[in-house]
Amino acid sequence: MTEADFDVEYVERDDRSARVLIRGLTPAFANGIRRAMIADVPTFSIDTVRFVENSSVMFDEMIGLRLGLVPLTTPLDEFEIGDTVTLALDVEGPATAYSGDIESAEAMVEPADENVPIVELKEGQRLEFEADAVLEAGKEHAKHQGGVSVGYRHLQRVSVEGDRGEFDDEEPRILRGVIETPEGEVVATDEFGNDLSERYPGKEVRVEDVPGAFVFHIETDGSFTVEELLLRAIDSIEERADELRTKVAV
Amino acid sequence: MELRVIEKTDTELRIEIAGEDHTFMNVLKGALLEADDVAAATYDMNPEQSGGQTEPVLTVKAESGDPLDAVEAAATSITDRTDALRDAVTAA
Amino acid sequence: MMIPVRCFTCGNVVGEHWEEFKERAREGEEDPGEVLDDLGVNRHCCRRMLVSHRDLVDVVSPYQ
Numbered sequence: 124m125t126e127a128d129f130d131v132e133y134v135e136r137d138d139r140s141a142r143v144l145i146r147g148l149t150p151a152f153a154n155g156i157r158r159a160m161i162a163d164v165p166t167f168s169i170d171t172v173r174f175v176e177n178s179s180v181m182f183d184e185m186i187g188l189r190l191g192l193v194p195l196t197t198p199l200d201e202f203e204i205g206d207t208v209t210l211a212l213d214v215e216g217p218a219t220a221y222s223g224d225i226e227s228a229e230a231m232v233e234p235a236d237e238n239v240p241i242v243e244l245k246e247g248q249r250l251e252f253e254a255d256a257v258l259e260a261g262k263e264h265a266k267h268q269g270g271v272s273v274g275y276r277h278l279q280r281v282s283v284e285g286d287r288g289e290f291d292d293e294e295p296r297i298l299r300g301v302i303e304t305p306e307g308e309v310v311a312t313d314e315f316g317n318d319l320s321e322r323y324p325g326k327e328v329r330v331e332d333v334p335g336a337f338v339f340h341i342e343t344d345g346s347f348t349v350e351e352l353l354l355r356a357i358d359s360i361e362e363r364a365d366e367l368r369t370k371v372a373v
Numbered sequence: 374m375e376l377r378v379i380e381k382t383d384t385e386l387r388i389e390i391a392g393e394d395h396t397f398m399n400v401l402k403g404a405l406l407e408a409d410d411v412a413a414a415t416y417d418m419n420p421e422q423s424g425g426q427t428e429p430v431l432t433v434k435a436e437s438g439d440p441l442d443a444v445e446a447a448a449t450s451i452t453d454r455t456d457a458l459r460d461a462v463t464a465a
Numbered sequence: 466m467m468i469p470v471r472c473f474t475c476g477n478v479v480g481e482h483w484e485e486f487k488e489r490a491r492e493g494e495e496d497p498g499e500v501l502d503d504l505g506v507n508r509h510c511c512r513r514m515l516v517s518h519r520d521l522v523d524v525v526s527p528y529q
Contacts, residue, residue, distance in 0.1 A: 128457070129454075129457055129458050129461040130461065131458075131461040131462050131464070131465035132465060133465055143462075143465075145458070145461075145462075148458075149403050149407075150403075151399045151400050151402065151403030151404075152400055152403065152454065154395075154399060154400075155396050155397065155399060155400035158394075158395065158396040159396055162396065163396065180466070180522055180525050180526050181466060181467070185466075189467070189470050192469075192470035192471045192478075193470060194478060222480075222481075235478075236478055236480075236481040237481070238480075238481040238482075238484065239470055239478065239480035239481045240467055240468060240480060240483060240484070241467070242467055242522075243467065243520070243522040245522075245526050262394075265476065268476060271475055271476045271477050272475045272476070272477065272508070342477065344471075344476065344477070344478055345478065350462065353462055354459060354462060354463070357455050357458055357459050357462070358455070358459070360396075360397065360400060360451065360455055361451070361452050361455035361456070361459075363374060363393065363397045364397075364400075364401075364448045364449075364451035364452045364455070365448070365452055366374045367374060367376075367390070367401070367444070367448045368445055368448035368449060368452070370374065370376050371376070371441055371444050371445045371448065372445055
């Protein structure tokens with residue numbers, strides 16, 4: 124089998140959002156990782172709510188839906204799929220109940236964002252509930268997706284073919300993604316306004332996809348970091364390959 | 374993942390891999406097609422639009438040798454790659 | 466009624482930016498587009514969630 128030789132480079136990197144250039148991937152493998160990041164890496168999300176009191180202007184179901192969408196931090200080393208964590212909230216109006224008011228029985232599993240308004244409470248209104256968060260995969264319900272707008276593009280190699288004709292119009296050449304310049308630099312197109320004629324004025328340029336080089340755009344909802352999401356997706360493919368090998372060998 | 378062999382000859386194999394979807398099947402197919410001793414490999418998520426059969430069916434035709442061995446080798450090549458990729462991601 | 470927690474299209478969490486957006490762009494004088502850029506709400510699917518939202522709690526609360 125071919126010797127796997129990968130090269131990974133972060134073009135942009137943050138805790139919650141990143142662009143990662145991976146060289147040496149096959150299209151099938153790139154797509155497998157992308158799909159695994161979206162549908163197979165589990166996150167905690169509120170699944171059951173027991174209302175003690177809800178005298179707000181919204182129905183129990185509406186609040187339940189909103190609670191499910193609040194991202195919860197998910198330490199995947201500590202939990203398995205199907206595990207539950209109990210959370211509770213008690214807010215009395217006049218006040219707004221925020222995701223940050225939700226108290227968790229488990230310090231590691233708590234709302235990733237504190238400022239998401241759940242419901243605004245007026246004088247005399249109260250919201251009190253207890254809820255169970257379940258660790259599940261994105262293919263069970265979209266609220267369990269850890270990755271947000273995960274996708275990839277080919278790395279695009281730009282080569283300068285020569286000068287543009289003296290009387291040719293300077294036309295914009297719009298390009299999105301990440302390019303590899305003739306000098307071998309890796310540059311995101313938004314650095315030059317997504318317009319190649321800005322970076323190479325008066326030049327005739329050619330753009331081609333680099334085979335096997337994929338630029339992943341990865342964002343997470345705050346459940347874990349981008350690197351964690353990527354590594355877990357790789358793990359999930361590996362687990363399945365391992366399982367297949369042991370089952371075939373029998 | 375539940376395996377069920379549907380048809381098996383010396384060089385051909387049809388096997389149901391229950392519980393998987395395109396995420397893994399396409400990676401597996403890709404790995405199989407890279408092997409020298411595999412003549413053909415494909416998978417079908419909804420074979421012949423048949424009512425009931427919704428699990429993917431993998432078909433492998435080996436040039437030489439047992440197609441089951443080819444599947445095993447493909448699984449190994451996937452884990453080799455995931456290992457290398459994990460190291461590369463951690464190092465980056 | 467309340468600002469949706471996430472963007473309908475991409476699933477990005479937009480609810481957390483609402484109060485600042487309301488304060489600066491609705492009640493304040495700032496340009497909504499610039500506030501959104503500042504908040505890091507970049508995609509137009511997420512931006513429309515904030516731009517087109519209207520709080521209705523005050524409107525419906527008398528009818529409890």
